[in-house]
Amino acid sequence: MAASEQPAESAGRWPARLHVVTGKGGTGKTSVAAALALGLAAGGRRTLLVEVEGRQGIAQLFGTDPFPYEERHLADAPGGGEVRALAVDAEEALLEYLDMFYKLGAAGRALRKLGAIDFATTIAPGLRDVLLTGKVKEATTRTSGSRRAYDAVVLDAPPTGRIGRFLNVTAETARLAKVGPIKTQSEGVSALLRSPMTAVHVVTLLEEMPVQETLDAVAELTQLGFPVGRVVVNGVRPPVPAGRAVTAAELKRGLAAAGLPADGPTVAGLVEEARDQQVRRELEDSLRADLVDLGLPLVELPLLPEGVDRAGLETLAQTLVRAD
Ligand SMILES: Nc1ncnc2c1ncn2[C@@H]1O[C@H](COP(=O)(O)OP(=O)(O)O)[C@@H](O)[C@H]1O
Ligand SMILES: [Mg+2]
Numbered sequence: 001m002a003a004s005e006q007p008a009e010s011a012g013r014w015p016a017r018l019h020v021v022t023g024k025g026g027t028g029k030t031s032v033a034a035a036l037a038l039g040l041a042a043g044g045r046r047t048l049l050v051e052v053e054g055r056q057g058i059a060q061l062f063g064t065d066p067f068p069y070e071e072r073h074l075a076d077a078p079g080g081g082e083v084r085a086l087a088v089d090a091e092e093a094l095l096e097y098l099d100m101f102y103k104l105g106a107a108g109r110a111l112r113k114l115g116a117i118d119f120a121t122t123i124a125p126g127l128r129d130v131l132l133t134g135k136v137k138e139a140t141t142r143t144s145g146s147r148r149a150y151d152a153v154v155l156d157a158p159p160t161g162r163i164g165r166f167l168n169v170t171a172e173t174a175r176l177a178k179v180g181p182i183k184t185q186s187e188g189v190s191a192l193l194r195s196p197m198t199a200v201h202v203v204t205l206l207e208e209m210p211v212q213e214t215l216d217a218v219a220e221l222t223q224l225g226f227p228v229g230r231v232v233v234n235g236v237r238p239p240v241p242a243g244r245a246v247t248a249a250e251l252k253r254g255l256a257a258a259g260l261p262a263d264g265p266t267v268a269g270l271v272e273e274a275r276d277q278q279v280r281r282e283l284e285d286s287l288r289a290d291l292v293d294l295g296l297p298l299v300e301l302p303l304l305p306e307g308v309d310r311a312g313l314e315t316l317a318q319t320l321v322r323a324d
Contacts, residue, residue: 016199023203033156039317041081093131199229
């Protein structure tokens, strides 16, 4: 059965075709993007996981060799699906782009040797992002025969601090370039990124800085007209039971009843531990409430004690696509 004909349970919950994953650096952007690509591929679909920052984060996560500028098989998903991966390189994208419009061939290779591409992207820094997003659009809308090449494309995007500018660069370029292929391409990318085909998801932890950056990013993205999808709360620890703090006397009795040492330092240490947990719980509750106030669907992913290995990724993938 063609991948695009397969009704997937996840499709209704993640309706976009291009999923842009941002978040404060270190919150798990790459892990969440990979898990989403895996989750959306389950049951016979095909997805593409794209990175644009030249970090080879996907290769690191999957323990593979660095990816060339070429779509490659990354992983099989449960039920026969496939995740492919692409590390988009601005220079390669520029050559591909010039070749498409000007049939450069060998001249393109010469350009590369001359460092002309470094030069071009240095004098027009926005050009780099136009090329990167242009490649993402191409993969998202590509068809082969009558079916789409990918059911979904997941972009491990720049962090929250840069996401607005990164996505908006095409609108800027479309405005500045008066005519020509750059204008046409920029307009096309800008339209896709603002259409219901796209969703920008923001990954956060229940910590002050990432939550603040999430609130700022959602405001900025909304103002720029990009459809914000979900807030993904990553690294969620099991809840600490609510309630009043335990007293030292109660702890002492409890320890003694269990036949455990109940000396002064042990009890004091436990009292402090309990107080810290209570403080953490209150902070997390208040941060979660700030996120809920955004009015966006929230998905919570557990803190994996073993880290994000292949089994961990699978857990995250299933939690994501099962989320309401
Ligand atoms: N849910 C999780 N549980 C445990 N460790 C996680 C989780 N998500 C991410 N990590 C770990 O946190 C670190 C940062 O994750 P990564 O996906 O590389 O973040 P980013 O791309 O935002 O910098 C990595 O070491 C990763 O294994
Ligand atoms: Mg990363």
